Amino acid sequence: MAKKLKGLVGKLIGDANAREIGRLQKVVERINALEPGYEALSDEALRAKTVEFRRRLARGERVDDLLVEAFAAVREAGKRTISLRHYDVQLIGGMILHQGKIAEMKTGEGKTLVATLPLYLNGLTLNPEWEELARQRWGDDPDRWGFEPIDSVPVGRGVHLVTPNDYLSKFGVQWMGPIYHALGLSVGVIQSAAADPEKGSFLFDPDYPSPDDRYLNLRPIPRRRAYEADVTYGTNNEFGFDYLRDNLVRDLSEQVQRELFYAIVDEVDNILIDEARTPLIISGPAEE
Known part of the structure; x- marks a missing residue:
């Protein structure tokens, strides 16, 4: 039976x-x-x-x-x-x-x-904030719109690829970056840099003469800029720690992440089951 x-x-x-x-x-x-x-x-x-x-x-x-x-x-x-x-x-x-x-x-x-x-x-999905600015600048007819950032507000909502380690995220951008670049989308990558997170953010740029071969075609940029790219690669830990740091800022302008929209998780069983058992904790000195 x-x-x-x-x-x-x-x-x-x-x-x-x-x-x-x-x-x-x-x-x-x-x-x-x-x-x-x-x-x-x-x-x-x-x-x-x-x-x-x-x-x-x-x-x-x-x-x-x-x-x-x-x-x-x-x-x-x-x-x-x-x-x-x-x-x-x-x-x-x-x-x-x-x-x-x-x-x-x-x-x-x-x-x-x-x-x-x-x-x-x-x-490709449009950022609602950008759409509102586009209507204010060019009117309601999309045929008149110029699809470019307005006042530093990105056109797209942004998508993420979550990887289990830094190497895979960096390699993925260096290898697949030319595809996005040929189609006019920007792609950023977040790398771990515990001492200073701002030093671990890059944008794919085939014309950038990197002094370090390990970071070929990767131009250093502020963390926030990496998240404003159309596509952002990074590890589950870095995305998680940036979320925690964003909740500790004194002013909203200091936050680096924006609204979460769409993500692909590589090795999903490892990240959402095995790695999920390890909490992400940010600690600091207690105020007197």
């Missing part, structure tokens, strides 16, 4: 997974159909897609409405910048992550590359 029940459950789950994969495969076919057209775009036209997508969001379209075209743009940017083309199964993985679900991938199957798809798509 137990075996029959186990077999029935396994069959139901298997059938559900197969149906979901079949549904997503149809979306993959739509992405593949766009590939020849995106290959014909110039670098400038491919970069301009980001402004086009954001303008459509400002007109009322949803992020899901842009998925097919956004994934096609990321795939093309990957081919041009780092000579990597997202496989069909990686496109499916990107869609699963966009839905907020867990995707299990073995080492070598391209987790770092897969993450660029939903990070770019969700990184």
